[in-house]
Amino acid sequence: MAFIGLAFATLTLGTPLVAATADPEPSLPELAKQVEKLHTDIETLTEQYNGERVKLKQAQRAAASAKKTLAVSESELASRRTKASLLAQSSYMSGGLGSAMLFSQPTDPDTFLDQATTNYALQQQQSEEVAQVARAIEAAERAQASAKARTAEVKDLLSEIGTKRTKIERLVDKVESNLFSEVRSRAKSNSRGSRVKISVPIVGSGKAAEAARWALTQQLKPYVWGAEGPNSFDCSGLVMWAYQKVGISLPHYTGDQWTAGTHISRDELRPGDLVFFYNDLHHVGIYIGAGLMVHAPQTGDVIHIASIDNRPFAGGVRVAD
Structure with missing residues (x-):
């Protein structure tokens, strides 16, 4: 006490x-x-x-x-x-x-x-x-x-x-x-077609925060279905690549990434946690703090920072501290 x-x-x-x-x-x-x-x-x-x-x-x-x-x-x-x-x-x-x-x-x-x-x-x-x-x-x-x-x-x-x-x-x-x-x-003003790289002060010193920092370095690289770097990514490919950089191996599939760690609520999210969307979990990003994530969104777009409110949130997964 x-x-x-x-x-x-x-x-x-x-x-x-x-x-x-x-x-x-x-x-x-x-x-x-x-x-x-x-x-x-x-x-x-x-x-x-x-x-x-x-x-x-x-x-x-x-x-x-x-x-x-x-x-x-x-x-x-x-x-x-x-x-x-x-x-x-x-x-x-x-x-x-x-x-x-x-x-x-x-x-x-x-x-x-x-x-x-x-x-x-x-x-x-x-x-x-x-x-x-x-x-x-x-x-x-x-x-x-x-x-x-x-x-x-x-x-x-x-x-x-x-x-x-x-x-x-x-x-x-x-x-x-x-x-x-x-x-x-x-x-908010970083609209499709005129994306810019945004500097973000990631909080934390563990592997998860470091993975988030690695993901941010890939901003503006194009989304390509099935790609896992280094020049282009899809959503789960970006997650796999970023965590690979900190010595953690993840599968290149949102369904398996969903089961790769501890499930957490939205209120518990920390930088580096994985954020999943839609009932079938077909999209994933990396949380960076304050309700924001970095992700590879879809064909014709590039890796960028976006609010997690823009898509139906399904849950979070903590892969590392």
């Missing part, structure tokens, strides 16, 4: 995301570093969130187990008490031990003593069994109360982590908006 609060305070208070009025506007590389740090913070909080979810499930299982144990123990206690009561009634109706000592088989004292001892031992055993079950019930009640308290505590932690993650995600959107404002504007 202290770590989460400190990390978030440092993020939101220690390093301003947008410079003060008197300070110069942050450069694109500086904005890119801020976005990368924010994504790292989100990943940290996400893993903490996942860890707390595991603890929540454990606490819920413990509560359910304690509840079951309590129910069994209460049923057993009722049964033991009934048996003890019946034994006491039987002893009373027969006159008890004192009466038995006076009237039961006086000519055979050894047999009488054996019966009396057995009867007394049985009563003691019943009393001890009732006491044991009562103690088990107390332990089960304590376990149930502890599990319920732990469940409530973890739920509070999940809520707090989720709130902080949401705030950071909003900051990411704000910083990415500044980072990609010019790129988005140029991409």
Whole structure:
């Protein structure tokens, strides 16, 4: 908890995301570093969130187990008490031990003593069994109360982590908006027939981000069906070529590329992730950030940057970090 609060305070208070009025506007590389740090913070909080979810499930299982144990123990206690009561009634109706000592088989004292001892031992055993079950019930009640308290505590932690993650995600959107404002504007006006190469500051240092950078170097090369470089590409050929450059082998087919990594939602997209379109997944591009991708679109066009909103989004795939 202290770590989460400190990390978030440092993020939101220690390093301003947008410079003060008197300070110069942050450069694109500086904005890119801020976005990368924010994504790292989100990943940290996400893993903490996942860890707390595991603890929540454990606490819920413990509560359910304690509840079951309590129910069994209460049923057993009722049964033991009934048996003890019946034994006491039987002893009373027969006159008890004192009466038995006076009237039961006086000519055979050894047999009488054996019966009396057995009867007394049985009563003691019943009393001890009732006491044991009562103690088990107390332990089960304590376990149930502890599990319920732990469940409530973890739920509070999940809520707090989720709130902080949401705030950071909003900051990411704000910083990415500044980072990609010019790129988005140029991409909008980058119409077919007059395409231009657009410089994009890719966030990240892993293989996925590097693959995105390689794909961007191929801007303005023509789309050719079945091509996989170096002078022309189709959509899956560009993806295969870019990832080949970072040492990752992918098939030249959107259907197989769809199963080549971890499926992620639109909100989870990071630079270098694969973005697929249409129900039959017949088109793929490489995500570069801020809702944009680089792709080889269709015959008669060239590799360029475009919004992922221009086509029906089917899903994302993370091939590498």
